[in-house]
Amino acid sequence: MSDSGREAGGHGATRSSGRQVGLALPRKEDIDLLTGRGTYVGDLQLPGMLWAAIYRSPMPHARLRRVDLEKAAGLPGVVLVLSGRELPDYVVPLSPFPFQSRDPFRAGNPTIKFPDHFCLARDKVRFVGEPVAAVVATDKYIAEDAVELVEADFDPLPPVVDPEEALKPGAPLLYNDWGDNLFLRFRVGADGEEAFRQADLVIRERIRSSRFTGTPIEPRGILARYEPTDRLLTIWSSTQIPHILSTLLEDTLRIPGLKVRVIAPRIGGGFGQKWGYYPEESLIPLLAILSGRPVKWIETRSEHMMATIHARDQIHDLEAAVTKDGRILGLRDRIIADAGVAYPVGGLASIVTTSMFVPGAYKIRHYQAEVRAVTTNKAPYGAHRGFGKADACFAIERLVQRVADRLGLDPAEVRFRNFIQPEDFPYISATGSRYDSGNYPAALTKALELAEYEKWRQEQARLREQGRYLGIGIGLMVEPSSSTRMGSYNSGYYSVTLRIDPMGRVFVLTGGNDEGQGHATTISQLVADELGVPFDDILVIEGDTLECPYGSGSYASRFSVVGASAVILAARQMREKVLKIAAVLLGEPEATLTMETSRIFVKDRPEKAVTLVDVAKTAYYAIFRLPEGVEPELLLTYHYRDPNVGFQPDEHGRVPMFSTFPYDANVAVVEVIPDTGQVKILKYVSVHDCGNMINPAIVQGQHVGALVHGLGGAMYEEIIYDETGQLLTGSFKDYFVPTAMEVPNFILDHLVTPNPFTPGGFKGAGETGTVGPPPVLCNAVEDALKPLGIKVQKLPLSPSSIRDAIREALPRAG
Amino acid sequence: MSSLRSIRVRVNGIEREGQVEPRLLLVDFLREHLGLTGTHIGCDTTSCGACTVLMDGRSLKSCTAFAVQADGREITTVEGVAADGQLHPLQEAFREQHALQCGYCTPGMVMSALYLLSRNPNPTESQIRRAIAGNLCRCTGYLNIIAAVKAAALKLNTRRAAI
Ligand code: FES
Ligand code: FES
Numbered sequence: 001m002s003d004s005g006r007e008a009g010g011h012g013a014t015r016s017s018g019r020q021v022g023l024a025l026p027r028k029e030d031i032d033l034l035t036g037r038g039t040y041v042g043d044l045q046l047p048g049m050l051w052a053a054i055y056r057s058p059m060p061h062a063r064l065r066r067v068d069l070e071k072a073a074g075l076p077g078v079v080l081v082l083s084g085r086e087l088p089d090y091v092v093p094l095s096p097f098p099f100q101s102r103d104p105f106r107a108g109n110p111t112i113k114f115p116d117h118f119c120l121a122r123d124k125v126r127f128v129g130e131p132v133a134a135v136v137a138t139d140k141y142i143a144e145d146a147v148e149l150v151e152a153d154f155d156p157l158p159p160v161v162d163p164e165e166a167l168k169p170g171a172p173l174l175y176n177d178w179g180d181n182l183f184l185r186f187r188v189g190a191d192g193e194e195a196f197r198q199a200d201l202v203i204r205e206r207i208r209s210s211r212f213t214g215t216p217i218e219p220r221g222i223l224a225r226y227e228p229t230d231r232l233l234t235i236w237s238s239t240q241i242p243h244i245l246s247t248l249l250e251d252t253l254r255i256p257g258l259k260v261r262v263i264a265p266r267i268g269g270g271f272g273q274k275w276g277y278y279p280e281e282s283l284i285p286l287l288a289i290l291s292g293r294p295v296k297w298i299e300t301r302s303e304h305m306m307a308t309i310h311a312r313d314q315i316h317d318l319e320a321a322v323t324k325d326g327r328i329l330g331l332r333d334r335i336i337a338d339a340g341v342a343y344p345v346g347g348l349a350s351i352v353t354t355s356m357f358v359p360g361a362y363k364i365r366h367y368q369a370e371v372r373a374v375t376t377n378k379a380p381y382g383a384h385r386g387f388g389k390a391d392a393c394f395a396i397e398r399l400v401q402r403v404a405d406r407l408g409l410d411p412a413e414v415r416f417r418n419f420i421q422p423e424d425f426p427y428i429s430a431t432g433s434r435y436d437s438g439n440y441p442a443a444l445t446k447a448l449e450l451a452e453y454e455k456w457r458q459e460q461a462r463l464r465e466q467g468r469y470l471g472i473g474i475g476l477m478v479e480p481s482s483s484t485r486m487g488s489y490n491s492g493y494y495s496v497t498l499r500i501d502p503m504g505r506v507f508v509l510t511g512g513n514d515e516g517q518g519h520a521t522t523i524s525q526l527v528a529d530e531l532g533v534p535f536d537d538i539l540v541i542e543g544d545t546l547e548c549p550y551g552s553g554s555y556a557s558r559f560s561v562v563g564a565s566a567v568i569l570a571a572r573q574m575r576e577k578v579l580k581i582a583a584v585l586l587g588e589p590e591a592t593l594t595m596e597t598s599r600i601f602v603k604d605r606p607e608k609a610v611t612l613v614d615v616a617k618t619a620y621y622a623i624f625r626l627p628e629g630v631e632p633e634l635l636l637t638y639h640y641r642d643p644n645v646g647f648q649p650d651e652h653g654r655v656p657m658f659s660t661f662p663y664d665a666n667v668a669v670v671e672v673i674p675d676t677g678q679v680k681i682l683k684y685v686s687v688h689d690c691g692n693m694i695n696p697a698i699v700q701g702q703h704v705g706a707l708v709h710g711l712g713g714a715m716y717e718e719i720i721y722d723e724t725g726q727l728l729t730g731s732f733k734d735y736f737v738p739t740a741m742e743v744p745n746f747i748l749d750h751l752v753t754p755n756p757f758t759p760g761g762f763k764g765a766g767e768t769g770t771v772g773p774p775p776v777l778c779n780a781v782e783d784a785l786k787p788l789g790i791k792v793q794k795l796p797l798s799p800s801s802i803r804d805a806i807r808e809a810l811p812r813a814g
Numbered sequence: 815m816s817s818l819r820s821i822r823v824r825v826n827g828i829e830r831e832g833q834v835e836p837r838l839l840l841v842d843f844l845r846e847h848l849g850l851t852g853t854h855i856g857c858d859t860t861s862c863g864a865c866t867v868l869m870d871g872r873s874l875k876s877c878t879a880f881a882v883q884a885d886g887r888e889i890t891t892v893e894g895v896a897a898d899g900q901l902h903p904l905q906e907a908f909r910e911q912h913a914l915q916c917g918y919c920t921p922g923m924v925m926s927a928l929y930l931l932s933r934n935p936n937p938t939e940s941q942i943r944r945a946i947a948g949n950l951c952r953c954t955g956y957l958n959i960i961a962a963v964k965a966a967a968l969k970l971n972t973r974r975a976a977i
Contacts, residue, residue: 030914033914034917036891036893038852038917038918042851042854042855043845216918217862217950217951268916301856301858516918700912705955731858732859732861732950733859733861737952740942740943
């Protein structure tokens with residue numbers, strides 16, 4: 001078997017000569033994945049296992065009159081049928097937070113409402129795709145046949161589709177007891193009236209994004225098994241948050257003494273869509289409890305499109321107080337987010353996050369925002385790579401473009417004039433976040449150079465004379481990573497357990513998990529360096545709540561920030577213990593010792609040595625030799641607390657929620673073909689700064705993948721509901737994700753400003769790229785069409801919408 | 815079910831038999847009946863290519879064929895690509911170029927690329943892009959996959975030249 005990881009420095013590497021961190025090592029994960037041994041949830045089989053399928057609402061908004069499951073139950077092979085009204089008493093509504101804490105946003109005087117949604121609809125359905133009934137059968141085909149036999153009667157209600165209409169008095173209500181459709185109202189910042197008085201002019205713009213989402217190629221899936229004697233429920237779930245899921249399940253299925261173990265096996269991509277608490281996650285376990293047999297459910301792509309979270313889709317009404325030379329003194333934003341049905345899947349946190357970060361990379365001292373999240377008859381709204389920050393950057397980067405246009409200034413120059421400067425770090429933003437480090441002018445300068453900005457400006461002028469439409473788009477996107485929010489499950493720490501067995505093999509167990517990021521590789525790199533053991537002697541275990549320390553999983557690019565820090569400090573602590581024991585075995589002072597490739601020796605007499613196995617055997621089998629105060633075994637757990645987030649609001653009610661601030665400067669050159677409306681990307685440059693890198697190949701992979709997510713949202717992807725609330729984009733046939741045909745050869749570069757708040761200097765690396773392409777490509781297209789006076793109003797930049805805009809503008813432009 | 819059919823399919827070089835419903839999809843035969851779970855399912859509209867296998871040497875989306883259509887044919891799945899515990903040069907190239915992240919699309923990508931290389935030992939970049947246009951990947955952004963297929967072509971050609 002090929003093992004180039006070994007050649008690249010795994011075996012025989014030493015701490016001094018072969019640091020692993022910083023090397024682009026091939027991944028430990030890959031051989032299994034390349035040979036078909038991945039073992040995702042869908043691949044698991046248990047003895048006696050049954051299959052579940054779900055009958056989902058075909059109606060966007062309706063009263064549920066009757067669900068008749070008799071025919072479905074009568075189909076040979078069907079074992080169990082269940083509707084919402086038959087839920088056992090021990091099932092309570094889905095809860096957004098453990099311990100029913102329903103007031104997570106203490107700052108900002110929020111109005112926040114939570115409806116009681118059960119895992120199956122009982123009286124009312126509120127979106128196409130809402131689970132209404134479940135069937136369990138001996139195989140997948142029979143379960144799907146049985147769903148066809150479910151009969152349900154609905155009394156249709158008027159649908160709520162447009163978020164602005166939904167806010168009007170007299171609009172139909174999703175939740176009658178609310179009295180309106182306002183899911184959340186939140187205010188942040190302080191009014192900068194003074195800034196608006198001092199301004200030369202006030203620029204008002206409406207910036208609107210579209211609804212799109214992550215669509216991992218592996219849809220969601222759950223396998224559940226219940227062992228009644230121990231009251232032990234084991235769930236294998238394609239989730240980003242195994243521990244949180246176990247807690248939420250123990251809270252939702254109130255069987256006295258119930259214990260839940262969640263195992264997240266190999267996961268086929270998450271991107272935020274597997275961060276949340278979905279009805280199926282308690283429904284499938286419930287079916288296993290009721291049927292007494294293991295039950296598996298694997299989401300189909302059609303189900304995924306209608307029932308797994310959507311994201312983005314915000315309207316920003318911005319007012320900027322600017323000076324004639326393009327400085328932005330103050331900013332007000334009124335945000336409306338189309339939050340879909342009010343499920344506890346993280347959407348509100350994403351919207352609040354948007355409101356915190358609209359000022360972006362700019363030193364805007366006066367900022368105020370009001371957010372209204374509106375409930376509509378659409379699938380729930382939640383996390384998607386770039387969580388809320390993508391929406392903030394979209395608003396500000398589009399606004400800066402408009403400011404430059406209005407003032408007749410170069411859009412790059414307007415950015416340089418407003419940037420937070422390198423010497424300003426750590427920078428406290430108007431909403432109280434502490435930006436750790438960065439150099440925005442340097443990143444943009446580099447991006448402009450790589451794009452040959454001046455040359456293209458000249459080319460643009462030349463082509464304009466020939467009636468061709470070339471445009472240049474610019475953006476500098478700050479994408480805060482690693483979040484904390486007290487009172488939610490997003491609680492600002494990361495735990496790592498390190499165990500060395502008597503044979504010297506190293507086991508690293510964490511409270512995170514992996515959806516393709518390559519933790520087994522990067523954690524091994526960190527531990528190999530810090531501890532001084534071979535890369536291949538390290539096994540990383542994540543995603544099993546029984547074995548691993550508690551943790552809130554993977555999201556917000558938190559691994560390289562808090563996760564890697566916990567790994568480093570755990571390894572340092574373990575190293576200390578190993579050296580202490582070795583000191584006794586060698587009869588030498590601890591301070592004179594070091595460890596490389598599992599060999600502990602006296603620094604200036606390398607022949608005087610013991611092995612890690614000698615130390616480990618002592619720690620397990622000869623504990624009488626252990627020095628005073630040293631516990632048996634080589635086992636410890638390190639809890640890392642994030643030092644750069646806040647747990648209490650300051651006097652202005654502000655809490656720094658994000659720990660570090662990676663960013664990405666993008667420049668795009670496009671040509672718009674007026675006859676077809678096609679946008680050709682001629683050049684796309686990205687200069688990314690995520691601090692130090694653990695594995696540059698993995699960072700590059702994450703970054704390109706993220707850019708392509710952004711490209712999809714900018715150019716192709718849109719979730720569309722018609723005016724009756726029916727979903728029109730129910731498959732990959734109408735929801736277009738980029739293929740290999742569409743992806744440009746990005747020009748990439750990195751800038752490194754180490755994060756001063758983490759031991760490794762790392763920032764988050766997985767999401768930043770997602771943020772840039774929507775605003776940058778819109779800016780480029782708007783720049784191209786400037787001679788026609790066209791403002792791009794809509795994402796995605798589809799040929800038809802651009803062609804329509806051009807056709808409308810051409811007569812005007814004469 | 816009432817009308818089971820007997821089929822014989824040579825899968826990764828081994829003769830396999832099955833009693834299947836006529837409506838059983840080939841992908842489910844491979845996964846559920848034969849336990850070859852390396853072939854994945856990512857959609858229900860023949861769009862994603864996660865299920866790609868070779869049938870008689872040609873690439874096929876196995877979610878869009880019935881098991882009975884494979885009767886008497888030869889199927890290669892991702893489990894049959896590495897030989898004697900050695901990764902195929904294409905698989906090696908995927909690893910070296912970091913052409914996979916979550917790995918869910920990977921088996922399908924490998925099979926599509928394998929098919930391309932079997933017909934065209936020196937594909938251009940645009941031919942590679944076209945050959946994998948029916949395989950969706952949400953993690954990598956494709957560029958490293960394209961690089962891996964290029965690198966694999968080089969490896970295979972060097973190896974051929976050496977023989
Ligand atoms: S599963 Fe076959 S094409 Fe998607
Ligand atoms: S590697 Fe995850 S979908 Fe391709």
